[in-house]
Amino acid sequence: MPVGLIALALGGFGIGLTEFVIMGLLPEVAADVGVTEAEAGWLISGYALAVVVGALGLTAAVTRFPRKPVLAALLVLFIVGNLLSATAADYWPMMAGRVIAALAHGAFFGIGAVVAAGMVSPTKKAGAIALMFTGLTAANVLGVPFGTLLGQAAGWRATFWAITAIGVVALAGILALVPRAAGAPGETGGLRGELRAFRSRQVWLSIVVTILGFGGMFGAFTYIAYTLTEVSGFAAGTVPWLLILFGLGLFAGNTLGGKAADRNLDRTLLVVLAVLFVVLVAFALTAASQVLATASLVLMGGFGFATVPGLQMRVMKYASSAPTLASGANIGAFNVGNALGAWLGGVTITAGLGYTSPIWAGAGITLVGVAVMAFAAAAAKRSSVGPRPEAEMPADRTDALHV
Known part of the structure; x- marks a missing residue:
């Protein structure tokens, strides 16, 4: 399999971690930003609703552009959102960071699957897509619990700093390892x-x-x-x-x-x-x-x-x-x-x-x-x-x- 698939999987890992890790840290986040449990739960709901907007609106808006630069731009959006979450002083900047990161979620997975399939022969397309999405599975199996451990040991902000770093590495990997031919816009x-x-x-x-x-x-x-x-x-x-x-x-x-x-x-x-x-x-x-x-x-x-x-x-x-x-x-x-x-x-x-x-x-x-x-x-x-x-x-x- 092409090494570019690893970069796509790493991006999927970071995005999956952003969505789910907060569930294990919700009590710590709520206490730190001074909101109730239900208000803290909106950090999850707000993210999910923003994914809907990105999955439909953002994907439709970028379909005519080369896919590799689009994936890179989506990861920049993801990095900015998590950076804002890590540095948020109170609830609303944290919510803004969650929404910004979420906008990249649906479009990244939809476009990334097409790019992954374009990197291999027709007989290996399903395997390439599956490999990319192992990042999301790994985020649930390993990333979320260990991200929760990090947040409980060093503060919940440390987890979001780590996710930001993962985004930077994934961005570098996509720019270096994903071939431009795989990112050509399709008909x-x-x-x-x-x-x-x-x-x-x-x-x-x-x-x-x-x-x-x-x-x-x-x-x-x-x-x-x-x-x-x-x-x-x-x-x-x-x-x-x-x-x-x-x-x-x-x-x-x-x-x-x-x-x-x-x-x-x-x-x-x-x-x-x-x-x-x-x-x-x-x-x-x-x-x-x-x-x-x-x-x-x-x-x-x-x-x-x-x-x-x-x-x-x-x-x-x-x-x-x-x-x-x-x-x-x-x-x-x-x-x-x-x-x-x-x-x-x-x-x-x-x-x-x-x-x-x-x-x-x-x-x-x-x-x-x-x-x-x-x-x-x-x-x-x-x-x-x-x-x-x-x-x-x-x-x-x-x-x-x-x-």
Whole structure:
């Protein structure tokens, strides 16, 4: 594989770390900038909503430009945002830094996947895309817990300084290692052609399921540090190690979910979402037990991320005329779900319902997702006109295309 893929993966690692590491540091950040838990949760929601803007608006704005310079410019935006977060004196500069960094997120992954595929032969494109997205997986499995440890030991700002440094190294790697030929702008049918795919009801249903499925898990996960310390009784220093277990669960779920979705897409999504609902209910009921809370955390990561490849595959399947914009829209949908879950979890905490209430909220969102998925699957089965076969993608490729 070309060494330029390592630079792309490193950029993905830094971006994934920026999005998720704050969840393990939320109590420290809230205390330092003087806001409530719910207000601190908006640092996650604000990021997620800005990803939506970047995934759609920024990607559409730069499609005509050479991709290598665009990727470099996106990483500069990412570096500036994290630098602002690391030096923020209070809440609003911190929020501004999060939003600026988030604008680069969706566009980087969408354009970076195209560049990665352009660096290898046609028979190795899926592997190249998967290698780039291992950076995001590594951010969850290793980067988040160790970033949390760094933040707890040296202050949360140290973590954002480290992420800024990762961005600088990734930028240098892309400039030096990614060939310019791989960054040439591709031919598209234009924005109007891309938008035609959104006439499909199944595309919209798939996006709604993405929002609800991911939102349910993040409703529980956003405030997980409070649940583990205040309800389960774990010491704050234990949280990073528990997040490693969560990361291993999501890694396994993401891998196995992709294989299962390749065999039967809609049935896999229905089963996984239903089991995720059961796991969240069990977590809320048994969170006071450290053993059961740990098991629930691993299962929540596993079944939560087992939906990702299937959800991405489903949108691509029904958006044959515009897979690029549809893929970007689904990246945005994942982050809308992230914002929805964080917001609703914050509402329940502010209402005085306790630190298991975000888990209950997540279970409720997931249950609605199961219902919508069941409706979408039934409608697809009844439909006499299916998507064109060429719209379908192999599981290993769609597995890579997530946030």
